[in-house]
Amino acid sequence: MTTNTAADLNRRLAIAEFLNFEDVAEGFTVANVTTRHATARIALQGAHVMTYQPAGHPPLIWLSKFAKFAPGKSIRGGVPVCWPWFGPHASEAGFPGHGFARTVPWALTDARLLPDERLRLKFELIHSDATRAQWPHASNVKLIITVGPELEVALATTNTGSTPFELGQALHTYFEIGDIRKTTITGLENCDYLDKVGGTTRKTQQGAVSFTQETDRIYLGTRGHCEIHDPVLGRRIVITSTGSHSTIVWNPWTEKADKMGDFGTDGHLGMVCVETANAAEDVIQLAPGATHRMTAQYRSIKD
Numbered sequence: 001m002t003t004n005t006a007a008d009l010n011r012r013l014a015i016a017e018f019l020n021f022e023d024v025a026e027g028f029t030v031a032n033v034t035t036r037h038a039t040a041r042i043a044l045q046g047a048h049v050m051t052y053q054p055a056g057h058p059p060l061i062w063l064s065k066f067a068k069f070a071p072g073k074s075i076r077g078g079v080p081v082c083w084p085w086f087g088p089h090a091s092e093a094g095f096p097g098h099g100f101a102r103t104v105p106w107a108l109t110d111a112r113l114l115p116d117e118r119l120r121l122k123f124e125l126i127h128s129d130a131t132r133a134q135w136p137h138a139s140n141v142k143l144i145i146t147v148g149p150e151l152e153v154a155l156a157t158t159n160t161g162s163t164p165f166e167l168g169q170a171l172h173t174y175f176e177i178g179d180i181r182k183t184t185i186t187g188l189e190n191c192d193y194l195d196k197v198g199g200t201t202r203k204t205q206q207g208a209v210s211f212t213q214e215t216d217r218i219y220l221g222t223r224g225h226c227e228i229h230d231p232v233l234g235r236r237i238v239i240t241s242t243g244s245h246s247t248i249v250w251n252p253w254t255e256k257a258d259k260m261g262d263f264g265t266d267g268h269l270g271m272v273c274v275e276t277a278n279a280a281e282d283v284i285q286l287a288p289g290a291t292h293r294m295t296a297q298y299r300s301i302k303d
């Protein structure tokens with residue numbers, strides 16, 4: 001029987017110098033990736049990228065200093081995979097926000113070093129009685145993570161049953177920035193968005209996105225390319241995506257971050273979430289036998 005313990009994973013899938021596994025807490029194992037292109041840490045729970053730093057650049061992904069690593073608990077930071085719904089469940093208030101994929105174990109089905117020394121990990125969500133109780137649809141979901149000069153993430157869902165279902169999802173990525181108050185995002189100009197702060201209202205983005213307060217928006221009709229401009233760290237983060245026409249932009253600001261308890265004082269100043277998604281009117285109707293693929297690529301460019 002295969003398990004997600006570091007000992008078992010090291011025996012089956014470690015790649016000398018480039019990939020090894022470590023138990024960082026009881027029942028919580030992490031893959032450590034080191035190549036000439038980048039370093040990354042990925043939790044087996046949630047197939048969750050926790051850190052990613054391209055060589056010669058500041059970390060691209062933000063992980064809270066106060067993030068908790070425990071079975072069944074979501075991690076504050078990294079690349080949480082929200083699946084098979086985004087936000088609250090449509091009808092069941094007791095089901096977890098953003099779905100269950102980020103808090104259950106995934107199987108690592110393949111790990112390999114590509115000829116150009118990018119390292120590719122393939123994960124598959126492990127269904128259980130607990131997941132089936134919340135998601136009775138026959139489905140298969142795979143996540144492929146490629147660690148190279150860019151971080152590439154591809155999420156594929158197949159309807160393996162005989163009835164259609166509705167799929168909502170997001171790569172809820174937390175990016176590391178110098179100061180949210182000096183950060184702007186381009187690529188969302190003229191898109192409509194659902195502004196979720198203080199009740200949901202529909203608005204249209206004028207110019208670049210900037211931040212002066214809590215920001216929680218679902219941008220609609222997005223075009224698969226946006227950029228985070230960070231004059232403090234002196235870089236841009238370029239986000240390109242496919243299979244997604246909605247983008248969430250989130251920063252909780254001071255009060256909400258304090259209430260969440262795992263940001264630390266002023267932790268929110270150093271992060272922004274820009275999430276490649278299928279959310280709101282962009283949810284996917286998946287026919288029997290069909291596969292939906294959503295991908296995101298993240299690159300750090302020095303300015």
Ligand code: TA6
Nearest residue numbers: 074087097098172216248250275
């Ligand atoms: O994507 C933005 C959002 O949906 C916010 O409304 C905010 O609550 C955030 O996600 C974090 O959610 P979490 O469940 O990880 O605390």
